[in-house]
Amino acid sequence: MNKPQPLDHTREQITSLDNDLLALLARRRELSLDVARSKEVDVRPIRDTIREKELLSRLVKQGREQGLDAHYVISLYQSIIEDSVLNQQAYLHGRANPETQQQQYCIAYLGARGSYSYLAASRYCDRRQVEMQDLGCQSFDEIVEAVESGHADYGFLPIENTSSGSINEVYDVLQHTSLAIVGETTIEVGHCLLANSGSSINDIKTVYAHPQPISQCSRYLSQHSEFKLEYCSSSAEAMEMVCNANDNSVAAIGSAEGGALYQLEAVETGLANQKVNQSRFIVVARKAVEVPSQLPAKCTLIMATGQKPGALVEALLVLKARNLNMSKLESRPIPGTPWEEMFYLDIDANLSSEPMQAALKELERTTRFIKVLGCYPCETVKPTQLSNSQLMIEPNTSKSTTAPVAIDQKQQRFSKQYKNELTQVICGQLTLGNGSLGAVAQVQLPIDLQQFEQMAKELKESGFQAVVIQGLSQQSDLISSIEKFKHALSQFNLICILAIEHETDLSMAIQFADVVMLAGNLMYNQAILNQLGSLLVPVILERNAMASVDDLLNAAEEILSQGNQQLILCESGVTTLNNSGRPSLDLAALVEIKALSHLPVIVNPSYAIDAEQLPTFAKAIKQLKGDGVMMNLSAIEPATQGDSSMLIKAVLGNLYH
Numbered sequence: 001m002n003k004p005q006p007l008d009h010t011r012e013q014i015t016s017l018d019n020d021l022l023a024l025l026a027r028r029r030e031l032s033l034d035v036a037r038s039k040e041v042d043v044r045p046i047r048d049t050i051r052e053k054e055l056l057s058r059l060v061k062q063g064r065e066q067g068l069d070a071h072y073v074i075s076l077y078q079s080i081i082e083d084s085v086l087n088q089q090a091y092l093h094g095r096a097n098p099e100t101q102q103q104q105y106c107i108a109y110l111g112a113r114g115s116y117s118y119l120a121a122s123r124y125c126d127r128r129q130v131e132m133q134d135l136g137c138q139s140f141d142e143i144v145e146a147v148e149s150g151h152a153d154y155g156f157l158p159i160e161n162t163s164s165g166s167i168n169e170v171y172d173v174l175q176h177t178s179l180a181i182v183g184e185t186t187i188e189v190g191h192c193l194l195a196n197s198g199s200s201i202n203d204i205k206t207v208y209a210h211p212q213p214i215s216q217c218s219r220y221l222s223q224h225s226e227f228k229l230e231y232c233s234s235s236a237e238a239m240e241m242v243c244n245a246n247d248n249s250v251a252a253i254g255s256a257e258g259g260a261l262y263q264l265e266a267v268e269t270g271l272a273n274q275k276v277n278q279s280r281f282i283v284v285a286r287k288a289v290e291v292p293s294q295l296p297a298k299c300t301l302i303m304a305t306g307q308k309p310g311a312l313v314e315a316l317l318v319l320k321a322r323n324l325n326m327s328k329l330e331s332r333p334i335p336g337t338p339w340e341e342m343f344y345l346d347i348d349a350n351l352s353s354e355p356m357q358a359a360l361k362e363l364e365r366t367t368r369f370i371k372v373l374g375c376y377p378c379e380t381v382k383p384t385q386l387s388n389s390q391l392m393i394e395p396n397t398s399k400s401t402t403a404p405v406a407i408d409q410k411q412q413r414f415s416k417q418y419k420n421e422l423t424q425v426i427c428g429q430l431t432l433g434n435g436s437l438g439a440v441a442q443v444q445l446p447i448d449l450q451q452f453e454q455m456a457k458e459l460k461e462s463g464f465q466a467v468v469i470q471g472l473s474q475q476s477d478l479i480s481s482i483e484k485f486k487h488a489l490s491q492f493n494l495i496c497i498l499a500i501e502h503e504t505d506l507s508m509a510i511q512f513a514d515v516v517m518l519a520g521n522l523m524y525n526q527a528i529l530n531q532l533g534s535l536l537v538p539v540i541l542e543r544n545a546m547a548s549v550d551d552l553l554n555a556a557e558e559i560l561s562q563g564n565q566q567l568i569l570c571e572s573g574v575t576t577l578n579n580s581g582r583p584s585l586d587l588a589a590l591v592e593i594k595a596l597s598h599l600p601v602i603v604n605p606s607y608a609i610d611a612e613q614l615p616t617f618a619k620a621i622k623q624l625k626g627d628g629v630m631m632n633l634s635a636i637e638p639a640t641q642g643d644s645s646m647l648i649k650a651v652l653g654n655l656y657h
């Protein structure tokens with residue numbers, strides 16, 4: 001083998017190449033701003049996905065000729081294009097709002113230099129080539145107050161995180177402020193354990209952190225029960241504590257970038273439960289902004305509907321009628337009015353567009369309160385993908401290629417066009433659909449008979465009509481146990497539903513259940529769908545956490561086409577960017593399915609929603625025309641410390657009344 005050239009020499013060459021690459025990237029950025037200038041004159045949309053596809057497929061081809069694989073080239077260019085699109089957006093937005101074109105922005109944010117809010121704010125200013133004057137605050141109220149009083153130009157408020165979900169306090173602050181939302185920005189939140197230089201992970205005894213990072217890193221922290229947790233008002237405060245401690249046994253959770261400002265080093269990285277851990281911030285200012293029509297825009301509004309059944313669904317149908325997409329729906333209690341809530345909606349539309357104006361007028365007539373919090377450029381750049389043929393990748397022929405059932409509404413048995421009246425599934429005391437609501441409890445095996453009997457009694461008294469038994473593979477001596485459980489349920493007139501979570505559960509469920517439930521993880525299993533389609537007992541089909549509404553309806557079609565018309569759909573939450581470990585409850589899907597299909601839909605909020613929020617959601621489910629709820633008792637037990645009866649009463653009370 002030839003002796004390679006000295007390491008230093010090779011590294012020098014790499015360094016020089018990297019310099020060239022950076023200079024080229026900067027040059028590309030400048031050209032992209034030239035493109036934005038011509039788009040401003042021609043009034044063309046910023047995003048041109050056809051151009052992006054052409055560019056990507058050409059680069060993939062050229063890259064391949066030079067030994068670079070397609071995925072590498074695509075992921076590099078997706079980042080480059082994202083940067084280019086966001087820069088163009090920032091440029092045009094600035095041009096449309098000349099009063100925002102300043103040399104310097106004073107920004108109020110949570111914590112101090114180094115906090116995630118600080119990093120988000122600096123990113124925002126960098127993109128606009130504006131100098132940042134930072135005003136660290138102790139609370140969200142203080143941020144809002146700083147902007148309202150004119151001490152700051154903009155306030156940065158974290159609104160949601162992919163691991164820990166929505167930040168309720170921020171929604172509550174928005175209910176009362178006169179400020180407008182003028183922008184959004186999303187940053188990668190890479191949690192690290194930051195310690196003084198010279199510390200190692202084995203030295204750490206005390207960890208300082210803000211409650212949000214603690215909840216986003218719960219899995220890592222549970223593996224380190226030896227750490228004593230100290231709560232701080234911001235990540236920056238946590239870092240400052242460590243920096244001032246002059247002690248090797250203390251650490252803070254924060255970003256490596258932020259830690260560097262305090263001379264802290266990352267002794268451990270990648271602490272977050274979710275691989276992709278991002279936080280979205282909203283930017284608030286005293287004066288609302290205009291979004292040029294070439295930019296993708298988002299409107300955030302808050303509204304309170306009347307207390308009558310179906311009020312929320314009526315409001316959402318106003319959006320549907322105008323083809324307006326709602327990308328987020330949140331509800332928060334209205335202080336002083338128990339069990340009434342304010343809804344927060346993000347709508348993918350420009351406030352000045354005709355459909356949005358018309359929808360607002362109509363909503364003003366039908367709601368008790370409605371206010372636009374702001375219209376701002378949407379900063380999520382969905383990466384352009386290439387199809388297999390564009391990638392020139394041979395399709396994997398060994399994979400089953402069952403084509404999805406084409407959605408031709410009239411031919412689809414699930415659709416309202418196919419069957420005019422709403423389906424009602426009746427099984428003993430349980431009636432679901434066409435105006436009848438039901439409540440189903442989930443019980444997890446293994447469990448002993450006595451405990452099960454006691455639980456069955458309580459469930460009946462609380463108002464449930466059916467029980468799903470889950471974890472069949474967990475119970476020893478299954479056949480005799482199931483017979484006894486079923487007998488116990490029948491004593492209290494409760495319907496026995498058996499959940500199929502593994503293929504091996506199928507025969508047991510078919511043999512013993514009054515109703516069979518197919519867990520979402522098996523929703524794509526054609527063979528099982530076929531078998532359930534030939535049963536004479538009702539079937540509950542749970543949506544897979546990664547499935548679209550079309551996928552769920554296709555699976556439903558598979559069952560119906562085999563003959564079984566006693567089908568109930570179940571929404572238990574989906575995996576989204578906005579959430580982690582926990583799924584997000586997709587109430588928009590409930591509205592969509594109810595609009596498309598005659599089948600009953602029940603909703604299981606227990607995995608996605610905090611226990612104390614369940615009564616509110618029961619009300620929302622009813623308002624959105626859901627046909628019932630399913631509740632996982634073991635998911636709510638810890639939060640209610642064993643006394644879940646009050647909570648169950650509130651949930652079922654809101655469902656039935």
Ligand SMILES: C=C(O[C@@H]1C=C(C(=O)O)C=C[C@H]1O)C(=O)O
Pocket residue numbers: 032035046047048049051052055080081084085088
């Ligand atoms: C630069 C342009 O604007 C956007 C950014 C692109 C890029 O960075 O290559 C490509 C297409 C557009 O979505 C353009 O239209 O050419």
